[in-house]
Amino acid sequence: MKKNINFLFILIILSALMASCAKDKGNYDLQPIHEIVIADFNESGNYEILINDTLRINPDMKQENVQNGKYKYRWYVYSNNYDPAVELSSEKNLKKAITVPIGGYTLVFTATDESTGIGTTKTANLIVSSKFSSGLVVLEEKGQGGDICQITFNGTVYRNLFSEANGGQFIPKPVGKLDGFYFKGGVAVQKPINLFLTSESRNPMELNPENYKLNKPFSEFMAIPPSGNINLQTIQQNGNSNAIYAIVNGKMQFGFPYEATPIFEGALLGDYELAPFIITSTTGGRINLPNKTDLISYDQKNGRFLWYSGFKIGEYNTYSKDMSTLGAFDPNNVRKKCVYAGYSNDYLYYNWLMKDDAGEMYFYQIYPVSTQKAGADYKAITDAPEMKTAKIFAGSTKLPNIYFAAQNKVYSYDYKSNMTRLIYSFAAADEITDMKFAVSRVSEFENFYMPLRTLDKIYIATYNGTEGKVNEFEVSGTGSIGIATNIYGGFGRITSMFYKEKRQ
Amino acid sequence: MKTPTIKYNPCQILILCLLLSLISCKKKDLLYQDLPAIYINKELMTGSRDSVSYSFAEKENNRLLDTIFIPVRISGTPASGTRLVPLAANPGNSTAIPEQHYTIVKTTVNVGAYTAKVPVVVRRIADLKNRQVRIYLRIEPSAEFPQLISNTKTPNTTNGNPLNIYTNVFLIKLSDQILKPDTWDLSGSWFKYFFGAYSAVKYKFIIDVTGRSIWPPYARYGENAPTSDQMTIYYSKLVTALYEYEKKNGPMLDENGSQVTFPKL
Structure with missing residues (x-):
């Protein structure tokens, strides 16, 4: 009996194993898929268009072995910030005025065979810009x-843009200067460029960078605006963060906003009056620099360099007084007037031109550390009387x-x-x-x-x-x-x- | 000696297994019933879940009363009739005077409901300017909720062990003075991150400079909570105002004689 049961078990297991190996001889009605092939659609390149202009694309579409097929079409875009999709058309040929905000988008075209449900999707980059x-x-x-x-x-020159955008009014004399910065956070709302009309005698105003219409006073960009006249001397962004800087009335306004609208949170603290130059440093994402300084300024009231590193408002710092490792000059003791500062041809070094009381010119170069080693180079300029x-x-x-x-x-x-x-x-x-x-x-x-x-x-x-x-x-x-x-x-x-x- | 062996017939074993498996499938009605109970539902609370500090000093000047809602939840099955929530103040511990400093509004758990909110109305009485009073709330056994729950537990979803254990009492600390927010020192608190260690002098300075007297839990949660950028601006205003103060007056000292400072961020 035991032998019979064992034999029965083995038989069942073998049957199960053999059944799994049996060839499927099902009688299926297989038919080839007739793919839809799209041509005349630039998938690898960019479509560029000015806002409000009409985007026209006439794709060439083929489907093998299908005559007079009935198709459903869809054209839409979604922004590079992944905002909701914007429908453009349900026709085969796209002919649509593009009114989405300025910026980068993905353009999507889908075609679906209504009888079989077979479809295809093509995408391309779309850049929407304005004339300006x-x-x-x-x-x-x-x-x-x-x-x-x-x-x-x-090479096209567009003239009288301010007066046309602002009801015929002109900018009062002296007209001042243009200044602006690129704000990384503004990319989320397609407004990374912030442009200002500045003047020593007038409060600065923001201009809409796309049409030059007066927008709002610069004071509204400051959480703690100074009382009285606001002289915006220069303004700039940081290279690899949302940090923004502006020198207003000799003080460094600083902001590190996370939101899309830039805001200066307040002035860095201390007894100083800055020359109108902003240098933000970078290590290029390549080196770890101990005692790194993120922001370098020149305090013309006290004739010294100042530095700052931080994400929130704090006190400006002077350089280390430890003279055991000297640099090319003492950043705490320059005692000259700064006439220019800018970035050099090396991302780690920053240039300053100074003038002494006798009118002689000097070149200073700063390295972004808080020690005496910050003084990277110093030269008297002797061959440039001009x-x-x-x-x-x-x-x-x-x-x-x-x-x-x-x-x-x-x-x-x-x-x-x-x-x-x-x-x-x-x-x-x-x-x-x-x-x-x-x-x-x-x-x-x-x-x-x-x-x-x-x-x-x-x-x-x-x-x-x-x-x-x-x-x-x-x-x-x-x-x-x-x-x-x-x-x-x-x-x-x-x-x-x-x-x-x-x-x- | 030869060990005796019992020989089983495999067919008998197979039949026995089949019978056993049939018996195991029999439906069995549960015969289980617990006494009704009710507890303070601290899962719905934010911040410190055992107490709350309420100060009229942080509210608008014309606010003379306010309501603190205590969420409760029943244990057991919902009833076919309404049941009174037996929430009361423990007179032995409480220093607040009933109907003067506070009123516990009679509340019922509705038919078929599991939860209710008991309003505790607190009043701005003159003596709160000088002292803090305490209302120790507790659930008392009643005819409708005879079972008393002493602790509630939140089981850990991974191993079933208690993640949180809450007592079934709740303390309201009531005053009209500047009080340390309960969530100041808790993990994730923006109070501590942006403002540093608490002192009453610092907190008054914060309220004066920012103009904000009502602060949500952790300074970041709930309705009208400040955003990160707003907190940064508050911080900037504070360090700037403190810098200006120190230029004129020297260090600002708090009630303990320590210098008021803000963390470097």
Whole structure:
């Protein structure tokens, strides 16, 4: 009996095993899937369009062995910030005015065979910009007051933008300057560029960077605005964080907002009055630097450098007084007037030009640490008498050159060789009124998180007493600028230019 | 000696197993009933779940009374009639005077309901400016809720062990003075992160400088809680105001003689 039961068990197990190996001889009605193939849709490239313009795409669609198929179509976009999708069309050919906010999007096209449910989806990048999203913004002073023009990258000049956007009013004289910064947090609301109209005698105003309409006073960007006049001397962002800085009435306004609207939380504390230059440092995401300083400033009241590191308001710091390891100079004891500061061609070093009481010029370079080693380089500049009277400077971050303008001439100071050379002369009647590099403000690991990097173009504004011009030059690898590649005329006296890079 | 062996027939064993498995499938009605009980539902509370400090000094000047709601929950099955919540103050421990400093509003658990909220109305009486009074609330056994629960436990979802154990009493500390918020020192508190160690002088300075007298638990949760950016701005205003104060007056000292400072962030 026991043998019978064992035999029965073995039989059951073997039957189960054999059944699992049996070939499926089911009688299925298999048919090939007739894929839908889309052509004339640029999946690998970008579609670029100006806001309110009509986007037209006529995709070519084929489906094998299907004649007169009935299809359902869907065109939609979603933003790179993953906002809800925006439907564009349910037709095969897209013809739709694009009214979504300026920024980057993914464009999606789907086609579905209604009888079989077979479908296909194609995606591409879509960049929505405005006429004024990128280019060179020019602030000019004319008889009736100031106005704003913009030179786009294709050479088109749009004029009278401020007066047209603001009900015919002009900017009161003196018209002041343009300044602005790129705010990383603003990307979430498609508004990373913040542009301001500044003046020593007027409270600064924010301009809508897309149409130059007056927006709100700068005081509304400050949680603790100073009483009385607000003189916004300069403003800048940090390279790899949401930190923002502005020098107002000689004090450093600081903010580290997490939200999309930038706000300055208050002034850094201490007894100081800053020269109007902001240097934020970076280690490029590559090195761990002990005693690193995030922000470097020059206190012209006490003739010393100051530094700050932190995420919230606190007291400005002086440098270590430990003289056991000396730098090229004592950052606590400079006692000169700062006329220029900027980023060098090395992401770890920051340039300063100083003038002493006798009018002699000096080059200082700072390394971002809080010890005496911060004093990286110091030179007396002896071959540039024109620098003593220069008021317009522009430093390259590609070359060891600081350009400066005196009357109608442009000079280049090479701080590696400590030599200065004349690189361009305009006509004797021309006065140089501003000089700006094309810059990129979007910082990433690949560009060492530098908050401001110069490109290969430099714009020099001149005024001959009746007409202002913007002269565009290509900067060569040797620092020379050759002859102007483009000249844009018909302006009043240009007091300031602001470069808006093209957003990707 | 030869050990005797019992020989089983495999067929008999198989039949026995089948019979046993059939018996195990028989439905059995549970015969179980517990006495009704009710407890203070501290799972619904934030911050310190055993007590709350309530100060009229942190409220608007014209607020003369307010209501603190005590959530309760029954144990057992819902009843077919309403039942009075037996929440009362323990006269032995309480220093607050009933109907003067506070009133416990009579509340019932509705038909078929598991929960209720008992309003405790607190009043702004003049003596609260000078002292803090205490209302020790407890559940008392009643005819409708004869079983008294001393502790409630929240089981850990992973191993079933108690994650939290709560007593079935609740203390209200009532005053019209500046009081330390209960959640100041708790983990995740923005009070401690942005403002540092508590002192009464510092807290008054915070209220004066920020203009904010009503602070939510942890300074970050609940209705009208400040955002991170708002807290940063409060912090900036405070360190700036303290810097200006110290320039004119020297260090600000608190009630313990210690210098008022804010953490470096």
